[in-house]
Amino acid sequence: MNTRPVKQLKPFHMYIGSPIWTLKQICPCCNQGSSLILSTCDNCKKLMAICDEMGTVFIDARDISMDKISQADNEVCPFCQEKSTIRPAKDIEIIAIGLTPQDYE
Ligand SMILES: [Zn+2]
Numbered sequence: 103m104n105t106r107p108v109k110q111l112k113p114f115h116m117y118i119g120s121p122i123w124t125l126k127q128i129c130p131c132c133n134q135g136s137s138l139i140l141s142t143c144d145n146c147k148k149l150m151a152i153c154d155e156m157g158t159v160f161i162d163a164r165d166i167s168m169d170k171i172s173q174a175d176n177e178v179c180p181f182c183q184e185k186s187t188i189r190p191a192k193d194i195e196i197i198a199i200g201l202t203p204q205d206y207e
Pocket residue numbers: 129130131132133134137153154155156158
């Protein structure tokens with residue numbers, strides 16, 4: 103278990119008006135449901151899930167695991183390292199990686 107403190111990414115309340123999709127499964131870092139926000143990097147278009155409680159970045163939204171969390175500096179994309187490019191994922195992007203509407207809400 104990684105106990106390194108994690109800072110929040112850019113707060114998602116800045117995106118009022120766009121739908122925010124969360125995975126239905128329980129988050130392994132805080133044991134809460136509906137806290138895994140599906141997010142996309144606007145720069146490299148990769149999809150990830152970010153815990154709304156702890157700010158943990160899960161780099162594979164199809165396989166949420168504490169073994170697959172970002173070790174990158176906070177506020178950067180774990181894939182391309184660009185800053186401030188992460189936004190809520192669109193449903194077509196979520197479906198494109200193989201998730202189905204049963205997986206998120
Ligand atoms: Zn969590």
